[in-house]
Amino acid sequence: MSPPAPPPEGFAHAHADVNGVRLHYVIGGSGPAIVLLHGWPFSWIEWRAVMPLLVEQGFAVIAPDLRGSGDSSIPAGHWTKRDEAEDVHQLLEGSTAHLLIRTPRRTATTRNGAAVERFGRRYLSTGGSLKLIKGSVAGIRAA
DSSP: OOOOOOOOTTEEEEEEEETTEEEEEEEEEOSSEEEEEOOTTOOGGGGTTTHHHHHHTTOEEEEEOOTTSTTSOOOSSOOOHHHHHHHHHHHHTSTTOSSOOSSOEEEEOTTOHHHHHHHHHHHOTTSOEEEESSOOOTTOOOO
């Protein structure tokens, strides 16, 4: 395995063991949290150019590699978008929380609308917001 791509200046690589997988993520900045979820088949690096811009605007930025992507582990067997949503939940605010973020703002990109939608429906009842960029969710028509 090759070493991970260097993060933008002011960011660091980190890992967390959650939901039976080892998630890799890149983190930097301070302030309200924005979690950037990549689409398939990409990784955190999809967000590399925008991450410093969000920090300049006063946000903490967390960009995980979802299970099976980038530098996160590949679990044995099949997994679902619900599993991916639970991974992110446990990383941020679950009972095994590593980052202790209660109401982050979240965003996603292409081909991961289903995981982000499941995350939003299940875990955003106490606040936060969800932005879906160039993604799709079954049963919801574009405006």
